[in-house]
Amino acid sequence: MMLSVHDLRVSFAREHGDPVEVVHGISLDLAKGETLGIVGESGSGKSVLSLATMGLLPRTARATGRILLDGEDILTMSERQLCRVRGRKIGMIFQEPMTALNPSMRVGAQIAEGLRLAQGLSRRDARIEALRLLEMVKIPRAAERIDSFPHEMSGGQRQRIGIAIALALKPELLIADEPTTALDVTVQAEVLDILDELVAELGIALILISHDLGVIARIADRTLVMYRGDEMEQGETEQVLRRPTHAYTRKLLAAMPGRVRASLELSDG
Numbered sequence: 001m002m003l004s005v006h007d008l009r010v011s012f013a014r015e016h017g018d019p020v021e022v023v024h025g026i027s028l029d030l031a032k033g034e035t036l037g038i039v040g041e042s043g044s045g046k047s048v049l050s051l052a053t054m055g056l057l058p059r060t061a062r063a064t065g066r067i068l069l070d071g072e073d074i075l076t077m078s079e080r081q082l083c084r085v086r087g088r089k090i091g092m093i094f095q096e097p098m099t100a101l102n103p104s105m106r107v108g109a110q111i112a113e114g115l116r117l118a119q120g121l122s123r124r125d126a127r128i129e130a131l132r133l134l135e136m137v138k139i140p141r142a143a144e145r146i147d148s149f150p151h152e153m154s155g156g157q158r159q160r161i162g163i164a165i166a167l168a169l170k171p172e173l174l175i176a177d178e179p180t181t182a183l184d185v186t187v188q189a190e191v192l193d194i195l196d197e198l199v200a201e202l203g204i205a206l207i208l209i210s211h212d213l214g215v216i217a218r219i220a221d222r223t224l225v226m227y228r229g230d231e232m233e234q235g236e237t238e239q240v241l242r243r244p245t246h247a248y249t250r251k252l253l254a255a256m257p258g259r260v261r262a263s264l265e266l267s268d269g
């Protein structure tokens, strides 16, 4: 397994009173080339789980259990080891691509910077590789767009640049936290399909976090449904959608727009 989480519990210290536990014993497994969707409403612990996986929990947090990445436990690593893991093994894609991009730097140069740092490429080779990555994330007329600034691109294109920057570090695991929430529906679908293709093509493992079951259903092989820090259910996405075992999952399903239900060939409930 690329990633194996066992009985993860996370609590936060409080100034007054006992610590509050917000993730209550989550376990999951993720293999290369596989996408795990994590779905749940606000406050269900999705972000805390992904921060823990990157070793980025704030100091006030205490985590127990195990988070094995390639067999090594994130929870017992030093900050130095964690930096290496974050640079080399885990890539992040954020909700608002503008926050991950440098507004005053041309997009090709931003991708090339990662390539030079992570892979030690020459300036020239990094530019060639940056162009290849832009084509991989399907930026139209990539050879021209390579010298654009982020503000000259659409929201969907900026998110694809964010994906290209993450890929430049050749991660084995990608964590995408609400990657399409800021985008309109058609653009959402395009970005999700690109992620789906990349996972298959490059054999990376993807954790896709969303409050929207429709987003998860589009590309996740397996789905973990969370509610207030607990696992409600976990299984093949098909199974979860067609035979939800938990009332909370049925509620999420019922909240999906008719259009999305139809595209997944789900009944009207």
Ligand SMILES: Nc1ncnc2c1ncn2[C@@H]1O[C@H](COP(=O)(O)OP(=O)(O)OP(=O)(O)O)[C@@H](O)[C@H]1O
Pocket (backbone or CB within 6 Å): 012, 022, 040, 041, 042, 043, 044, 045, 046, 047, 048, 049, 058, 060, 211
């Ligand atoms: N730094 C922190 N200190 C204290 N409590 C926190 C901290 N970060 C998160 N929490 C609490 O942990 C719980 C889970 O939050 P988390 O952000 O993981 O939810 P989420 O499912 O990602 O929600 P959203 O979709 O709104 O991001 C919440 O109750 C939140 O208040």
